[in-house]
Amino acid sequence: RKEVEQDPGPFNVPEGATVAFNCTYSNSASQSFFWYRQDCRKEPKLLMSVYSSGNEDGRFTAQLNRASQYISLLIRDSKLSDSATYLCVVNGGGGFKTIFGAGTRLFVKA
Amino acid sequence: GAVVSQHPSWVICKSGTSVKIECRSLDFQATTMFWYRQFPKQSLMLMATSNEGSKATYEQGVEKDKFLINHASLTLSTLTVTSAHPEDSSFYICSATFLAGGYEQYFGPGTRLTVT
Numbered sequence: 394r395k396e397v398e399q400d401p402g403p404f405n406v407p408e409g410a411t412v413a414f415n416c417t418y419s420n421s422a423s424q425s426f427f428w429y430r431q432d433c434r435k436e437p438k439l440l441m442s443v444y445s446s447g448n449e450d451g452r453f454t455a456q457l458n459r460a461s462q463y464i465s466l467l468i469r470d471s472k473l474s475d476s477a478t479y480l481c482v483v484n485g486g487g488g489f490k491t492i493f494g495a496g497t498r499l500f501v502k503a
Numbered sequence: 504g505a506v507v508s509q510h511p512s513w514v515i516c517k518s519g520t521s522v523k524i525e526c527r528s529l530d531f532q533a534t535t536m537f538w539y540r541q542f543p544k545q546s547l548m549l550m551a552t553s554n555e556g557s558k559a560t561y562e563q564g565v566e567k568d569k570f571l572i573n574h575a576s577l578t579l580s581t582l583t584v585t586s587a588h589p590e591d592s593s594f595y596i597c598s599a600t601f602l603a604g605g606y607e608q609y610f611g612p613g614t615r616l617t618v619t
Contacts, residue, residue, distance in 0.1 A: 434594070436612050437610050439608075493546050496546050
């Protein structure tokens with residue numbers, strides 16, 4: 394089993410749609426969780442951290458379920474500019490070992 | 504926000520030569536720097552973790568004699584790909600973190616290496 398698993402994608406959605414990404418992690422000692430966005434041939438950029446209480450930033454909502462070892466990202470009212478690969482990132486605990494999911498590709502079309 | 508730079512942004516070299524990539528934290532002192540490699544349509548794969556003044560910790564399967572990492576200061580880490588071969592062609596990305604920043608990693612823009 395991979396340490397961090399994401400929906401394989403790609404997701405093809407029309408503008409304005411709501412799309413949800415899921416991610417599971419295997420290390421129950423993991424301490425920190427993030428969603429990063431990566432555009433083609435660019436470096437990853439932090440989209441948002443994920444907190445146990447859930448957090449929202451504009452059209453983006455992230456949730457964490459520690460019991461199920463599950464993280465989600467919800468994007469509402471999708472824009473063309475949201476097209477990118479979304480990476481689920483988990484800090485493995487016991488230091489700074491960080492594990493990246495394989496990423497989920499999102500295509501938003503007009 | 505914290506800024507990390509990499510140099511060069513792209514490089515083409517001949518098989519058998521060595522290539523050095525620099526990673527700098529511009530406005531903060533990086534406690535730890537990480538080196539990743541990313542092949543097309545694949546996720547980032549951690550190669551090594553580097554703390555200033557100490558030897559890098561390499562991930563399983565990464566040859567430390569081939570990928571030399573030097574972390575001489577809190578703002579600079581270098582990765583040298585020695586005796587490069589075409590299969591080393593990839594996108595190399597560094598990231599840095601500092602204690603006050605929690606576990607968030609700040610990424611450099613990446614270096615695209617092509618070995619001919």
